[in-house]
Amino acid sequence: MTASDISDKHRFLAQGNVYLPHIMIIEKIIEETPGVKTFHFNFKDEQIRDEFTFESGQFGEYSVFGVGEAPFCISSSPTRGDHLEFTLQRVGKVTNALHRLGVGAEIGFRGPYGNSFPIDLLQGKNLIFVGGGIGLAPLRSLIWNVLDNRDKYGDVQIIYGARSPADLCFRYDLDAWGDDKTVDVITTVDRQESRVQSPVSRVEAGNSRLQSQESRVGAGDSRLQTADSRLLREGFVPQVLEQVAPSAENAMAIVCGPPIMIRFTFPVLGKLGFTPEQMITTLEKRMKCGIGKCGRCNIGDIYVCRDGPVFTYAQIKRFISSEH
Amino acid sequence: MGIKKIAKKDIGNLLHQWGKDYTILVPSTEGDTALTVHGSRFTVHGLWDGSDVNLDWHRNTVKPPKSNFLPPMEEMFRFQKGKEGHSIELPQEERRQLIFGIRPCDARSLRLLDMIFTDVYQDPYYLPKRNSAVLVGLVCLRPYDSCFCTSLGISPGGSDDVDLLLTDIGDEFLIEEISDKGKRLMELTAGLEDATEDDITKASEAKEKAYGKVTRKIDTQHLKDKLLSSFEDETYWEKVAAKCIGCGICTFLCPTCYCFDITDEKVKKQGARFRCWDSCAFSLYTKMPMENPREEKWQRVRQKVCHKFEFYPMSFDVIACTGCGRCIRLCPVNWDICQTLEGIRDRGGDHQ
Known part of the structure; x- marks a missing residue:
């Protein structure tokens, strides 16, 4: 330093x-x-x-x-x-x-x-964002960052999943990215049935757009709708990723979601030809101090707050099976 | 370098003198509980008459001196909610401390703690206390059977980590200046006699003898790499952790353990944020709402061992253990770090 x-x-x-x-x-x-x-x-x-x-x-x-x-x-x-x-x-x-x-x-x-997404490394590359649930939050910061400097990056693909239609976060962003012709957005849910009374038919029919942010808030059931031409898939994120099968050539995958999703996503990316250096994630731990002192956020000798939270899979591979 | 001496009966006067500028902390025996032995901890002596400290003490304290720099519970700031919103008030600076009778192992432990509290961000609570403190070391003439400091590059007979160093030479203590800070303190100190050749010889003999009294050894060669290759060996760590009851004593009494929690207390519109000791021995330490990376006891025991002998060396190029032996002699179920490390050393030939 x-x-x-x-x-x-x-x-x-x-x-x-x-x-x-x-x-x-x-x-x-x-x-x-x-x-x-x-x-x-x-x-x-x-x-x-x-x-x-x-x-x-x-x-x-x-x-x-x-x-x-x-x-x-x-x-x-x-x-x-x-x-x-x-x-x-x-x-x-x-x-x-x-x-x-x-x-x-x-x-x-x-x-x-903490550190940040390696912008220098990502520029000029095709980017595949793989997000699950609230794990879209950190990706979203980067996605907007990329889209606001669109000419510096190659293709942008976003694969985002949640448990049910009701659990999809940032619908207004998914909507905006879906409208952007330079971005490929794939949204999936583990199951179509929602905890809330789910208008499954409407979702499947895809007959209405994701509602705008203002009308969505407090709109109850009606927000369980998805974008018109963009089919809401059913299946876990790693499975959908495997089906979509993005090319690893000149690409970087940025993954964030629940630990179980991350654990199953890396092998799929590996199968698609991504090297551990091409896979990036951001980790969550109980970071009490945030500055590398309180001791609890380590995975091996890596302190998530001090050395991360953004890592390549290559950096955390040897510890990830047992402590993340 | 001036070498002085002081009669044991005059130590009280000496501490009185230093007490004008410093809060004096001396090893003292208190109470009569199972955990209390000679010099159970460092206590504050404002007006000390020398009556409650046994000057024949030779054994290290039960509690290490870290709590004088990283208190078990420390107020970080107070907050208050008023008409204009929240306001924050920092605590007042404390008086500088003089630690009298600190052992070479414990003096080293503070050097190890310095690394974490100066790493990237300067810790605003630990460092002012640490930087203003004076350490008056004491040659450790009667190490415990559980002590293994010599395996970690520490000698019971000397220390570069203190400001002044005392050696018991019978009715007197020899006093050596080790640092500039120690030298300045000596210059301001009245009532010391010059040591004679005879005194110095006596002290050298005592120091040498002390070194030989540490018989327990660990082999640190390749230890880091062996721990790394044994990291995933769940069977071994389960075996190692089997008798651990997860009480956390080894971490609270470890001079190099520093893990803490940050917590708020509030009554009506005012409160404070505190920093409190925490321990990797507890599953709540790492628990997050949805998952816990160290749910199992063996994972926590592995964390404690690897943190000191693998992760700390990877971050700071030094083992975070001083061989003080507290975690061995004070463990209620006789868990032994040396046995664990021995087991690791005997495993796998990958790094032979």
Whole structure:
């Protein structure tokens, strides 16, 4: 690590203390699925708001004061918008507290931490994004980043799956990417039946578009609709990937999803001719400090917060079977 | 380098003198519990009259000195919600510490902790305490049977990791300056006598003898690579972990274990964020809502061993163990790290 890297890492410290959070204001909340929300948020301190920069793939530590801190990636793209976004599933103490907050509430944020997607390595390549469930959040930051610099990349294919139609996140993005003629979007669900009363027929008939973000929120059953010409497939992500069979030539696959999906996706990519160096993923661990000190996020000698969260399969291969 | 000495009966005066500028921490015996032996831990002595410390102590403390730099529970900041939103207040800086009687192994442990707390990001809680502290070391004349510091490049008879070094030479302690910080402290210290040739010879003999008293050895050659090739050997790790009860004592009392949790407490509109010791011996340590990468006990035992002897060497090129032996002699079920490492060493010929 060079001195400039280090000073770079220290750019956005509150009061020079790496553990002190910045106070952030929630500006908008989007309910992605019944258990997943995306928060648009911004620095309360306007100077930092102007100076803050990050890269796709980096994460932060978010806190509800009095409840605790938890790590999430920044799900928005550095190429877009005057605010930041993060997306989280309601699963534990901190995420439950975050889900209860409304627009205008204050949260704590430290970051950005970790490495980022290797943009230099991805440019000029055909990109295959493989996402599952809320794992689309970090990919989404990169996808928008790529699409905002479209001429620097080759073909872009997105294979995204969720458990059921109701569990598909970022429908407004899937919709927008589907509309983009330079992007091939394949959406799949493990099963068509949804936990919510599912309009399976409508999904199969594909007779209506994914609804726009505004009308979708709170629209109940009617949001279980998919794009017109884009068939919602049925099947697990690795299976669909195998059927779609993207070429490994001059390609990079970027994978993020639940550990079980990642575990089954790498072998499929291998079968399709992708080398471990051509497979990229971003990992999630219980990163308490985010800065390589608290000790718990390691896979072997690799600390996900310090050395990742973005890795090539080649880097984590020897440990992945037993600890991820 | 000036070599001085001080009579044991005058140690109280010496600490009084230093106590004007430092919080003095001395090994002390407290209470009468099963875990209490000579010098159970380093305690604060503001006004110390010398009566509650046995100056004949020769054995290391039960608790290592890490808690004076990384407290078991430490307030990181306070927060308050007012009309203008949240405000954050940092704790006040503490008085600098002088650790009196720290052993060579424990002094080394702080050097090992420095690596993690200066890695990329400077830790704003550990480092100020560490940088302002003075370490007055003590040659370790009576190591335990469980001690194996000499296998890890540490000598009970000397240390470069302290500022001053004391050697028990009978009715007196020999005092040597080791660092510049130690030298400056010595210059400001009154009441020390110059050591005689005879004193210095006595101390050298004692140091040499101390080295020979550490009989337990481990072989660290190729250990990192052997651990790497044994990483997936579930059968071996299950065997190693079989008797572990997962109490975490070995990690809490390990001078180089530093893992922590960050947690909030709040009453109405104000509260604080704390950093608390945590342990890889507990399954909750790595638990995430949907999965746990170290659900099984053998995975956690493997983590503890590999962290010190494989991962730390890969990150910092040094083994994160000082051979202090606490995890062996204080384990309630007699788990023995040396046996585990011996088992690894005898396995596979890949790196012979």
